Amino acid sequence: MKLVLHHMNRYKRYIFFNILAVFGFAAAELGIPTIVSDLIDNGISQNDTSYVYHKAIILLVVALLGGLGNIVLAYCSSRASTKIVRDMRNDIFRKSQEFSHTEYNKFGVSSMITRTMNDAFVLMQFLNVIFRTALLTPIMMLISMFMVLKTSVSLSMVIGACIPILILGIYQIAKTSSPISARQQKGMDRLNRISRENLTGVRVIRAFCKDHYESKRFADANEDYAGNAKKLFKLMSVTQPAFFLLLNLGVIVVYVISSRMINVGTLQVGQLVAFQEYMFHAMFSMMMFSTVFMMYPRAAISAKRIQELLDEEPLIQNPENPVMDGDGSTSLVFDHVSFQYPDGEAAVLQDISFEAQVGDTIAFIGSTGSGKSTLINLIPRFYDISTGSIKVDGVDVRKYDLKALREKIGFIPQKALLFSGSIRENIRYGKDTASKNELDHSTQIAEAYDFIQEKPKKYDEKVVEGGGNFSGGQRQRLSISRAIVRKPEIYIFDDSFSALDLRTDAALRKNLKPETKEAITLIVAQRVSSIIDATKIIVMNEGRVVGQGTHKELLKTCPIYREIAESQLSKEELGA
Numbered sequence: 001m002k003l004v005l006h007h008m009n010r011y012k013r014y015i016f017f018n019i020l021a022v023f024g025f026a027a028a029e030l031g032i033p034t035i036v037s038d039l040i041d042n043g044i045s046q047n048d049t050s051y052v053y054h055k056a057i058i059l060l061v062v063a064l065l066g067g068l069g070n071i072v073l074a075y076c077s078s079r080a081s082t083k084i085v086r087d088m089r090n091d092i093f094r095k096s097q098e099f100s101h102t103e104y105n106k107f108g109v110s111s112m113i114t115r116t117m118n119d120a121f122v123l124m125q126f127l128n129v130i131f132r133t134a135l136l137t138p139i140m141m142l143i144s145m146f147m148v149l150k151t152s153v154s155l156s157m158v159i160g161a162c163i164p165i166l167i168l169g170i171y172q173i174a175k176t177s178s179p180i181s182a183r184q185q186k187g188m189d190r191l192n193r194i195s196r197e198n199l200t201g202v203r204v205i206r207a208f209c210k211d212h213y214e215s216k217r218f219a220d221a222n223e224d225y226a227g228n229a230k231k232l233f234k235l236m237s238v239t240q241p242a243f244f245l246l247l248n249l250g251v252i253v254v255y256v257i258s259s260r261m262i263n264v265g266t267l268q269v270g271q272l273v274a275f276q277e278y279m280f281h282a283m284f285s286m287m288m289f290s291t292v293f294m295m296y297p298r299a300a301i302s303a304k305r306i307q308e309l310l311d312e313e314p315l316i317q318n319p320e321n322p323v324m325d326g327d328g329s330t331s332l333v334f335d336h337v338s339f340q341y342p343d344g345e346a347a348v349l350q351d352i353s354f355e356a357q358v359g360d361t362i363a364f365i366g367s368t369g370s371g372k373s374t375l376i377n378l379i380p381r382f383y384d385i386s387t388g389s390i391k392v393d394g395v396d397v398r399k400y401d402l403k404a405l406r407e408k409i410g411f412i413p414q415k416a417l418l419f420s421g422s423i424r425e426n427i428r429y430g431k432d433t434a435s436k437n438e439l440d441h442s443t444q445i446a447e448a449y450d451f452i453q454e455k456p457k458k459y460d461e462k463v464v465e466g467g468g469n470f471s472g473g474q475r476q477r478l479s480i481s482r483a484i485v486r487k488p489e490i491y492i493f494d495d496s497f498s499a500l501d502l503r504t505d506a507a508l509r510k511n512l513k514p515e516t517k518e519a520i521t522l523i524v525a526q527r528v529s530s531i532i533d534a535t536k537i538i539v540m541n542e543g544r545v546v547g548q549g550t551h552k553e554l555l556k557t558c559p560i561y562r563e564i565a566e567s568q569l570s571k572e573e574l575g576a
């Protein structure tokens with residue numbers, strides 16, 4: 001409710017016309033039976049042709065006004081519901097951009113997609129029905145009941161008997177459908193997750209011949225979803241015929257009673273026609289209202305899921321008085337940093353301290369899971385540290401304006417990610433205004449220039465979703481170009497050379513040297529040959545620094561480093 005009201009505020013105009021249309025439509029629909037009754041009893045029965053014509057014209061005008069009201073009502077309802085849900089989707093998207101990795105892990109990407117698309121769609125359908133019926137049906141119901149009573153109190157008893165049955169039915173349906181709807185929406189999350197994993201992991205699935213396993217996994221989830229949908233459909237399919245049966249039974253009873261009343265002269269034919277019309281309106285409005293009740297549980301669950309996303313406070317927030325720049329230096333200091341993932345059980349990093357100044361290349365090496373990626377993720381504040389401090393240019397990263405901090409950093413993640421679009425758009429992701437010269441320069445340094453020039457459309461060559469039309473090494477080089485073009489103060493390469501052949505790796509590192517003279521370069525690497533020239537190599541093991549120094553120093557002082565180096569380098573290289 002809060003969610004809808006908040007978003008409805010912006011569309012008061014549609015709501016206003018919606019209300020006007022409701023009153024216009026209701027007045028017309030409820031006026032028609034009285035005019036018809038009058039036309040029959042005082043026109044047709046009295047053989048008064050001019051009276052019949054006169055009432056027929058009034059009937060036509062009222063029917064046209066009713067039709068117009070209905071059109072305006074449909075127009076305003078659909079405009080308001082689609083616009084409100086469009087805004088909600090935009091808000092969810094904006095909110096999800098503020099989320100830190102923690103919130104992404106908490107909700108799961110698939111569930112976030114289901115909430116943005118599926119739940120929003122459910123809500124849109126519900127709002128459309130609400131705008132059309134929420135005001136109209138009670139008005140129609142109350143006035144119809146009043147007119148029914150006015151026409152004949154004894155005939156009204158028939159409707160009076162039907163109402164408790166209807167209310168009980170509506171309540172029971174809402175109660176039964178609510179938990180099924182909740183299970184269905186969760187089922188949609190699961191279906192989305194499995195689809196997503198299948199589409200992104202199609203090569204692994206084929207390579208491991210797991211097609212059948214995955215098909216079964218999907219079929220089970222699909223069956224579960226379909227099972228819940230079937231239950232809901234069954235409920236709906238029984239409901240409508242039951243309501244119509246009740247309505248028709250009422251009509252039969254009315255006919256039986258009214259025939260006697262007409263015989264004894266206590267009821268006229270025109271009054272009976274009007275009574276029937278009003279009774280139909282009353283019962284039909286009640287049925288429409290019951291549709292709202294049946295849709296409500298599912299819409300409420302969808303709204304709750306959307307609200308959960310919108311209410312989530314990102315763990316990483318901009319400080320109240322953010323610092324926009326550092327002390328003018330280019331430096332990075334880790335001071336006794338420890339870190340535990342919000343959902344983790346133990347500290348992943350413990351007591352990490354090191355410093356880097358302008359021109360330095362700091363390399364991180366160590367066994368898998370030793371915390372290298374975690375460590376570098378703390379610099380752009382993807383996560384906040386548990387204890388200690390990280391300073392960039394003399395200022396604690398938690399004091400910076402997030403955008404200002406992240407603009408200082410050129411981050412090249414472990415998995416090179418490209419966006420659908422063109423090569424140019426992908427590189428300009430690093431700097432919107434990058435000129436042709438800047439594009440050429442960054443791609444030359446990243447050893448991407450040659451393969452781009454070989455493409456028929458060069459920088460305008462299309463990049464498909466996930467960069468699937470480029471090789472792993474090409475994707476890495478494009479994502480390196482993207483970071484270089486923004487000329488950051490701190491380069492972070494998270495194992496970003498792993499897909500490059502040794503020649504390209506060496507050439508790229510050589511190109512980077514002059515480019516990063518005025519910056520700090522952090523490299524997470526598995527290959528010792530990639531970091532042999534680093535100013536400082538930090539050796540990590542189980543979340544701790546177990547050695548710091550140059551390649552030569554570490555060979556002498558750090559057994560773990562020596563072991564890694566010996567497993568990768570020849571005796572000559574080790575001796576060099």
Ligand SMILES: Nc1ncnc2c1ncn2[C@@H]1O[C@H](COP(=O)(O)OP(=O)(O)OP(=O)(O)O)[C@@H](O)[C@H]1O
Pocket residue numbers: 105341343344348366367368369370371372373374375
């Ligand atoms: N989001 C997360 N939540 C909880 N624990 C995590 C999360 N990400 C990583 N970890 C854990 O943190 C530890 C360090 O992981 P990290 O990815 O930093 O290691 P790494 O040294 O970069 O490994 P690799 O060389 O394999 O990339 C691992 O034990 C891992 O299981």
